[in-house]
Amino acid sequence: MGDLAFSRVEKINSELFALTYGAMVMQLIKDYEDVDAINTHLEQMGFNIGCRLVDEFFAKSHIAQCADFRETAEIIAKVGFKMFLGVTGEVINWNQDGTEFSLVLTDNPLTEFVELPDQYRNLWYQNVLCGVIRGSLDMLMMRVEAKFVRCVLRGDEASEIRVTLKEIIADKVPGEDD
Amino acid sequence: MGDLAFSRVEKINSELFALTYGAMVMQLIKDYEDVDAINTHLEQMGFNIGCRLVDEFFAKSHIAQCADFRETAEIIAKVGFKMFLGVTGEVINWNQDGTEFSLVLTDNPLTEFVELPDQYRNLWYQNVLCGVIRGSLDMLMMRVEAKFVRCVLRGDEASEIRVTLKEIIADKVPGEDD
Numbered sequence: 001m002g003d004l005a006f007s008r009v010e011k012i013n014s015e016l017f018a019l020t021y022g023a024m025v026m027q028l029i030k031d032y033e034d035v036d037a038i039n040t041h042l043e044q045m046g047f048n049i050g051c052r053l054v055d056e057f058f059a060k061s062h063i064a065q066c067a068d069f070r071e072t073a074e075i076i077a078k079v080g081f082k083m084f085l086g087v088t089g090e091v092i093n094w095n096q097d098g099t100e101f102s103l104v105l106t107d108n109p110l111t112e113f114v115e116l117p118d119q120y121r122n123l124w125y126q127n128v129l130c131g132v133i134r135g136s137l138d139m140l141m142m143r144v145e146a147k148f149v150r151c152v153l154r155g156d157e158a159s160e161i162r163v164t165l166k167e168i169i170a171d172k173v174p175g176e177d178d
Numbered sequence: 179m180g181d182l183a184f185s186r187v188e189k190i191n192s193e194l195f196a197l198t199y200g201a202m203v204m205q206l207i208k209d210y211e212d213v214d215a216i217n218t219h220l221e222q223m224g225f226n227i228g229c230r231l232v233d234e235f236f237a238k239s240h241i242a243q244c245a246d247f248r249e250t251a252e253i254i255a256k257v258g259f260k261m262f263l264g265v266t267g268e269v270i271n272w273n274q275d276g277t278e279f280s281l282v283l284t285d286n287p288l289t290e291f292v293e294l295p296d297q298y299r300n301l302w303y304q305n306v307l308c309g310v311i312r313g314s315l316d317m318l319m320m321r322v323e324a325k326f327v328r329c330v331l332r333g334d335e336a337s338e339i340r341v342t343l344k345e346i347i348a349d350k351v352p353g354e355d356d
Contacts, residue, residue: 009191009192009193010193011189011190011192012190012262012264013184013187013188013189013234013261014188014189014190015187015234016195016263019226019230019231020199020223021198023223023227024198024202024205027206027209027223028205031209045198045205048197048201049194049198049201052193053194056191056193084190109188113230
């Protein structure tokens with residue numbers, strides 16, 4: 001399903017994307033210096049991007065709606081990431097009540113050619129992805145928190161985003177029909 | 179040839195690229211305010227990107243070398259742009275001594291979803307492309323100047339980059355063999 005969706009979208013070279021994203025992070029480093037501020041900024045940029053990508057997602061994936069948060073997680077990993085970045089992720093480590101999972105990525109065009117200098121060891125270079133997840137789910141009335149807990153650029157074997165469902169915003173205000 | 183090269187490279191969704199590029203330009207607008215400074219900065223970013231893309235170009239296009247500047251222009255338009263942005267350009271308006279041409283682009287993922295507010299009417303939003311052309315040719319010992327003269331985002335029918343060959347840097351310093 002992810003492959004099919006990916007085949008339907010317009011594409012560009014992933015190296016050009018990686019270098020453009022790198023140039024943007026460099027610009028933020030110049031602007032903010034403080035690593036925490038850069039992480040926050042990348043996430044916020046991702047949020048805005050996610051809010052806009054969600055239309056493209058439904059237009060090209062031909063997916064109508066997800067039954068629950070578990071299915072949502074799988075769709076993000078297998079269709080969303082495939083469709084936009086050309087790679088798929090793995091969903092692991094659900095918590096007991098099914099409100100929290102980890103999305104694990106190995107290969108990923110964003111991290112190509114990147115080496116983090118020592119003074120930026122606390123930078124979550126790919127943090128835009130957390131924002132994209134949060135922004136797109138926000139458009140679908142799911143308020144989540146997404147944050148990196150591992151990153152290949154810090155020497156970890158894989159990159160891992162922990163996603164926590166905070167709130168599902170009901171379509172109807174309770175009592176509306178009364 | 180461009181199609182073949184494009185089929186060989188890794189790809190990502192062009193909408194994600196367009197939104198990421200847009201976020202970068204927004205960041206520069208916040209940083210510099212002055213439109214000329216933004217234009218210069220975008221070009222410089224493109225230069226750095228072009229210097230790095232040239233390896234990918236030769237690795238995937240299977241092109242060995244261009245016979246002359248005229249062929250170089252056609253390869254940029256038909257193979258380079260296709261391979262990286264998924265679109266091709268037209269080469270027109272050569273000057274008499276074959277050192278200056280225009281590259282004309284109509285559709286282009288960079289300009290998707292973009293509307294320039296009035297106060298940024300002098301922004302060359304796609305200026306990164308001029309830098310990419312200059313940077314990649316610089317790596318091939320051709321010193322060029324590239325600048326936009328028309329842009330669809332300013333209401334023009336097409337976008338046009340004027341490219342001028344300034345100098346071909348000889349492999350050998352004259353007199354080296356003496």
